[in-house]
Every structure is written in structure tokens, then in C-alpha cells.
Amino acid sequence: MRNKILTFTAVFLVWLILTGSLHPVSALVGIAISVLAGLFFSDMLFRDPAPPFPARTYLGRTWWFLTLIPVFLIQAFLAAVHVSRYAYKVRPTFSPGVVRVPTRLSRVTAITILANLITLTPGTLTLDYDPDDGMYTIHWFDVTIEEPEQASRKIIGAFEKRMERIFQ
Secondary structure, eight states: OHHHHHHHHHHHHHHHHHHOOOOHHHHHHHHHHHHHHHHHHHHHHSOOOOOOOOHHHHHHHHHHHHHHHHHHHHHHHHHHHHHHHHHTOSSOOOOOEEEEEEOOOOSHHHHHHHHHHHHHSTTEEEEEEETTTTEEEEEESSOOOOSHHHHHHHHHHHHHHHHHHHOO
């Protein structure tokens, strides 16, 4: 019941701020919407708190996240240079293809973020992820390695270690 009242209050305050009016009709519509939101969505807004992490865990995850950012930027820059070399060649010789790359990540959030990092890196595109065998299907601009473990180290090696530390 407490969560429903908190949800009602929060939604009604947002309603008042967005409408900027205390007109009776506007207030009644806001109350009606807030009651419905409180009844149906309070469990989505307020959940039981998770057990607290020690500060050391937060600091460690924050450190690994902060190291992920420059690693991604460097990898994206190097990949962009690699791809742009082929754009300016008279007769480019590259071999695009699809490779399957295994990952050790198990959490859905980490798997999704890693797939996005792969796609944001020039020359690679995540096509699929198979949760049964834990493998990404990736289109690679210049396939130089077809063996899955070596391709994994080449494509996602720099990201995967940090993602494991962040989402362990």
C-alpha cells in the first residue's frame, strides 16, 4: 500500500509540474491518471531493495568501467584507421566474412553491452547471439583469423575482461 501511495504522489506531482495548472478539471484528470498508475505500476517503480554492496565493490566496478571507455575509444580509432586504409586503396584486398566468437559472459546486460561495443567498432557488426553455446555471430570486415578462440581474442578480448569485472 505504501508503494501505491508513493507512486500516486510521484505521478501526481509530475502531472502538476508538466501541466503547470491547478485548474479543477486538470487536477481531476491528474488524480485519475495517478490512481491508475499507482494501482498498476507501483511494483515497477518501487522494488525491494537489493542487498547493499560494499563500497569496495562499487569502486572496483567504477574503475573497470572507467578503463573500458578509453579502451573502447582506442579500439574504435584503430579499427577506423584499419577500415579507412582500404577505402583509399586503388585495389583493396580484404576478405569480409562471418565468424562465430565465444564469450564467457553470462549476464544478459553484459552480453547486450558487449554486442553493442562490437557493433560500434568500425569493421564489425554483431548479427546474432546464441545463448545455448554462448557464441556471437559477427560480420567482420577483414577476416584474418577463422579459429573462434583467436578471433574472440582479436575482436572482443579487450572488452570482455572489463565487462566480466563490471558485471561479475
